[in-house]
Amino acid sequence: DTGVSQDPRHKITKRGQNVTFRCDPISEHNRLYWYRQTLGQGPEFLTYFQNEAQLEKSRLLSDRFSAERPKGSFSTLEIQRTEQGDSAMYLCASSLGQAVNSPLHFGNGTRLTVT
């Protein structure tokens, strides 16, 4: 399967703990995006990378969130000191070229539950 893969599929953590998610994009895709989605809402943009450079980060994103894409391939999203409000589906997507004219390919997401 050469689609976008995310790991883990599910994560349950206690409030205050740190969590890290991984995304492996389609290999030739240079852009990688992170979104958060809660029930009944559309995907909320968090950040995106072009190759290893993080080009945009949502102003709504707390400082507890950080993302990396060190070698321009896979990416990690870390949430520090998790809160119950962080419970959501975290989606990763990749695209070839600019999203302005290229389709996004989504992974199956990581569902985070903070207890």
Next chain:
Amino acid sequence: GENVEQHPSTLSVQEGDSAVIKCTYSDSASNYFPWYKQELGKRPQLIIDIRSNVGEKKDQRIAVTLNKTAKHFSLHITETQPEDSAVYFCPNAGKSTFGDGTTLTVKP
């Protein structure tokens, strides 16, 4: 920044009927208009897209039309089936942002 407005937010049709979802944009420079479908519990997936040099594109029962003058594009689903029930999104491709979409319910 410019937003894309999508209507309606919910749509319920009888199986076999047609469904139309409309999105309005404000940025005249927009040149790519995708539609994504998200079934319950699954990831969003591109179902059809159109570029600004084309007025209409069809793929079996789905079609997208673009009106550049009025700055809107629409998703058309004909002969709807229960498996068309999902949330449909027309994101702001230029900003990679999604609204809350249109929840389509097809009643058998």
